[in-house]
Amino acid sequence: MAAMPYAKPIEYADASPEVRAVYDDIMAVRKVDSVNNFWKSLANDPATLRRTWDSIQQIMSAGALDPLVKELIYVAVSVTNGCEYCIASHTAAAAKKGMTPEMFSEMMAVVGMANETNRLVAGYRVEVDEAFR
Amino acid sequence: MAAMPYAKPIEYADASPEVRAVYDDIMAVRKVDSVNNFWKSLANDPATLRRTWDSIQQIMSAGALDPLVKELIYVAVSVTNGCEYCIASHTAAAAKKGMTPEMFSEMMAVVGMANETNRLVAGYRVEVDEAFR
Amino acid sequence: MAAMPYAKPIEYADASPEVRAVYDDIMAVRKVDSVNNFWKSLANDPATLRRTWDSIQQIMSAGALDPLVKELIYVAVSVTNGCEYCIASHTAAAAKKGMTPEMFSEMMAVVGMANETNRLVAGYRVEVDEAFR
Amino acid sequence: MAAMPYAKPIEYADASPEVRAVYDDIMAVRKVDSVNNFWKSLANDPATLRRTWDSIQQIMSAGALDPLVKELIYVAVSVTNGCEYCIASHTAAAAKKGMTPEMFSEMMAVVGMANETNRLVAGYRVEVDEAFR
Amino acid sequence: MAAMPYAKPIEYADASPEVRAVYDDIMAVRKVDSVNNFWKSLANDPATLRRTWDSIQQIMSAGALDPLVKELIYVAVSVTNGCEYCIASHTAAAAKKGMTPEMFSEMMAVVGMANETNRLVAGYRVEVDEAFR
Amino acid sequence: MAAMPYAKPIEYADASPEVRAVYDDIMAVRKVDSVNNFWKSLANDPATLRRTWDSIQQIMSAGALDPLVKELIYVAVSVTNGCEYCIASHTAAAAKKGMTPEMFSEMMAVVGMANETNRLVAGYRVEVDEAFR
Numbered sequence: 001m002a003a004m005p006y007a008k009p010i011e012y013a014d015a016s017p018e019v020r021a022v023y024d025d026i027m028a029v030r031k032v033d034s035v036n037n038f039w040k041s042l043a044n045d046p047a048t049l050r051r052t053w054d055s056i057q058q059i060m061s062a063g064a065l066d067p068l069v070k071e072l073i074y075v076a077v078s079v080t081n082g083c084e085y086c087i088a089s090h091t092a093a094a095a096k097k098g099m100t101p102e103m104f105s106e107m108m109a110v111v112g113m114a115n116e117t118n119r120l121v122a123g124y125r126v127e128v129d130e131a132f133r
Numbered sequence: 134m135a136a137m138p139y140a141k142p143i144e145y146a147d148a149s150p151e152v153r154a155v156y157d158d159i160m161a162v163r164k165v166d167s168v169n170n171f172w173k174s175l176a177n178d179p180a181t182l183r184r185t186w187d188s189i190q191q192i193m194s195a196g197a198l199d200p201l202v203k204e205l206i207y208v209a210v211s212v213t214n215g216c217e218y219c220i221a222s223h224t225a226a227a228a229k230k231g232m233t234p235e236m237f238s239e240m241m242a243v244v245g246m247a248n249e250t251n252r253l254v255a256g257y258r259v260e261v262d263e264a265f266r
Numbered sequence: 267m268a269a270m271p272y273a274k275p276i277e278y279a280d281a282s283p284e285v286r287a288v289y290d291d292i293m294a295v296r297k298v299d300s301v302n303n304f305w306k307s308l309a310n311d312p313a314t315l316r317r318t319w320d321s322i323q324q325i326m327s328a329g330a331l332d333p334l335v336k337e338l339i340y341v342a343v344s345v346t347n348g349c350e351y352c353i354a355s356h357t358a359a360a361a362k363k364g365m366t367p368e369m370f371s372e373m374m375a376v377v378g379m380a381n382e383t384n385r386l387v388a389g390y391r392v393e394v395d396e397a398f399r
Numbered sequence: 400m401a402a403m404p405y406a407k408p409i410e411y412a413d414a415s416p417e418v419r420a421v422y423d424d425i426m427a428v429r430k431v432d433s434v435n436n437f438w439k440s441l442a443n444d445p446a447t448l449r450r451t452w453d454s455i456q457q458i459m460s461a462g463a464l465d466p467l468v469k470e471l472i473y474v475a476v477s478v479t480n481g482c483e484y485c486i487a488s489h490t491a492a493a494a495k496k497g498m499t500p501e502m503f504s505e506m507m508a509v510v511g512m513a514n515e516t517n518r519l520v521a522g523y524r525v526e527v528d529e530a531f532r
Numbered sequence: 533m534a535a536m537p538y539a540k541p542i543e544y545a546d547a548s549p550e551v552r553a554v555y556d557d558i559m560a561v562r563k564v565d566s567v568n569n570f571w572k573s574l575a576n577d578p579a580t581l582r583r584t585w586d587s588i589q590q591i592m593s594a595g596a597l598d599p600l601v602k603e604l605i606y607v608a609v610s611v612t613n614g615c616e617y618c619i620a621s622h623t624a625a626a627a628k629k630g631m632t633p634e635m636f637s638e639m640m641a642v643v644g645m646a647n648e649t650n651r652l653v654a655g656y657r658v659e660v661d662e663a664f665r
Numbered sequence: 666m667a668a669m670p671y672a673k674p675i676e677y678a679d680a681s682p683e684v685r686a687v688y689d690d691i692m693a694v695r696k697v698d699s700v701n702n703f704w705k706s707l708a709n710d711p712a713t714l715r716r717t718w719d720s721i722q723q724i725m726s727a728g729a730l731d732p733l734v735k736e737l738i739y740v741a742v743s744v745t746n747g748c749e750y751c752i753a754s755h756t757a758a759a760a761k762k763g764m765t766p767e768m769f770s771e772m773m774a775v776v777g778m779a780n781e782t783n784r785l786v787a788g789y790r791v792e793v794d795e796a797f798r
Binding site (some may be wrong): 208212213215217220221241244245246248249250251252253255256257258 | 607611612614616619620640643644645647648649650651652654655656657
């Protein structure tokens with residue numbers, strides 16, 4: 001797949017200095033020696049590559065929520081959208097940050113239930129309670 | 134809205150004993166003196182009312198993840214699905230369990246970013262890395 | 267809402283002969299004396315108005331599935347997409363065709379469960395069984 | 400895929416007594432001698448496995464709607480969500496319950512049309528008619 | 533995949549005269565000597581095959597928007613829905629109509645941003661400004 | 666709505682210097698004398714406000730695609746996601762940039778058709794043609 005000119009993954013050896021700078025940054029921050037396919041594909045658009053990497057670092061770092069909770073939220077969204085790549089890469093990231101199988105299962109149970117009740121609310125046309133306005 | 138016979142909210146006074154039993158249970162567990170519109174609408178189907186309440190209690194209680202994290206995940210899914218009622222009621226529930234404005238904002242930033250990258254992955258047709266298989 | 271020039275509902279009195287021909291057709295087929303807002307909005311694009319009306323007649327008429335089952339499927343999709351107008355208008359249509367409150371509730375229970383298991387499948391990355399290939 | 404510890408399918412031979420009890424129940428009710436991958440994956444969370452199986456039995460059995468109609472609704476939702484596994488397994492289940500190719504095609508035509516009109520309604524910002532409130 | 537009787541792709545040699553007529557039309561209009569899998573699958577339902585082909589010709593031809601812009605919009609929707617086949621076939625169609633890699637990347641950046649802000653709007657429950665009503 | 670402390674729109678008079686700087690920037694670039702509710706809500710998270718404004722400027726400006734085409738793509742995504750606010754604000758923006766009612770209608774016809782065929786592809790489980798791999 002993805003062999004079209006507009007979406008071919010770009011390897012380090014073939015990358016422009018602009019793209020290499022982002023790759024170098026990712027490898028340094030994450031202490032790894034290569035970048036994932038996501039970044040290699042985004043490299044077709046260096047501006048989006050840079051903006052996405054900068055945004056993710058800002059958003060996913062520790063704050064009022066810890067990084068593991070943020071990864072769990074990322075996975076929950078990706079599951080709801082049915083994005084296989086995102087589920088695979090962010091569950092791997094979550095596991096690295098300490099997600100246990102029990103945490104995964106509990107997160108999934110919440111995601112399943114929320115998707116179910118979101119639809120029950122729509123179908124029964126539930127009005128927002130005064131208390132929630 | 135919701136004035137059709139199949140989806141009219143059912144008040145306690147008009148509820149069957151079967152439905153009242155669930156309402157009583159909700160009010161006792163949550164220490165409140167009325168139930169939200171969600172439950173009043175589901176009461177049109179007592180079996181779904183009972184099953185949903187039992188499932189939510191099982192799923193949302195403390196486990197490997199704490200109840201606040203579970204509420205944040207619930208909100209994240211509801212935002213992704215665009216369910217206004219669910220967003221309103223579960224952010225209220227999260228606030229009760231200790232969600233600060235900072236936590237809400239950080240959760241939302243993750244949800245926004247995940248929705249963005251989920252689509253970048255789809256459009257660039259990113260293949261799952263060997264390491265994630 | 268919908269007061270923008272590109273999406274203002276078009277009343278019969280203000281409609282072009284082309285649009286009136288579709289309105290007349292809808293009223294004759296459905297034995298009603300006015301058309302719903304959906305058609306009045308689509309009238310901003312007479313080609314889409316005509317194509318949509320012709321397609322809906324072809325698709326929703328009796329065939330291997332009876333019209334009520336088709337309406338239930340229409341509602342199920344609209345609930346999954348969270349389209350309030352579509353839920354409102356197609357549950358009304360289903361009720362006209364004989365949908366009882368029990369049928370509505372059972373349809374909704376299936377919709378809720380399917381939305382839940384669709385996500386469980388995604389998150390657990392369940393592989394398609396040989397038997398289903 | 401799905402080789403991560405949190406989502407590895409669990410075979411009967413490796414299952415806990417709690418999980419085996421659900422597998423046995425599924426095989427007995429469905430008169431089959433093995434369970435599908437969906438159940439083997441859910442077995443990573445015995446509570447969700449049990450709850451999902453119990454709920455599905457309750458929801459999918461004959462009631463005001465017959466089981467085939469319920470399967471068609473299940474497929475319609477799964478198609479709308481783009482869940483390949485769910486489409487594959489529930490069309491197989493529908494076929495077992497008597498779905499003909501004509502029924503499948505008619506269901507699909509409704510699903511396609513509903514997804515189209517759901518978006519037309521959103522884009523034209525169609526207001527709910529008084530009659531549907 | 534897709535080996536079930538209700539969804540087996542139908543080759544020209546095995547097609548009914550009704551289906552062949554559509555295949556012939558597609559090949560003549562597009563100046564190609566075979567049709568894509570999409571049409572071969574839809575051929576299981578000749579009425580839907582015919583209606584879809586007629587509708588697509590009407591909708592995708594030059595008008596107030598040029599055909600390339602229409603293809604970009606088609607891809608943007610398909611990316612948002614995560615439809616791999618649709619992304620693959622419509623990016624190919626767009627490339628034929630002149631889409632450059634830069635256009636693809638810019639379209640994708642918009643799609644990503646729109647998906648992000650759509651969710652921010654939902655989560656922060658932003659009210660429609662008076663000016664937009 | 667949106668009266669909760671975590672999502673209350675922030676007026677200029679009540680804004681921090683950091684937030685005012687973004688508001689000033691938006692008003693200067695767009696030559697308007699107030700900002701929309703979207704920005705007032707995002708102001709609850711100054712980092713997201715700044716990042717979103719900077720990203721939107723980068724993404725929506727003229728490039729290989731002109732700004733009107735980008736707005737149409739933005740609307741197409743927002744319609745697919747059913748985001749009413751986003752549809753309202755971005756159709757207004759598109760109208761300012763020259764979108765005619767005919768362009769709007771043609772864009773909507775494409776969005777409707779793409780949403781329909783995306784589901785037909787999923788349900789018929791259409792395999793990606795060799796030519797598109």
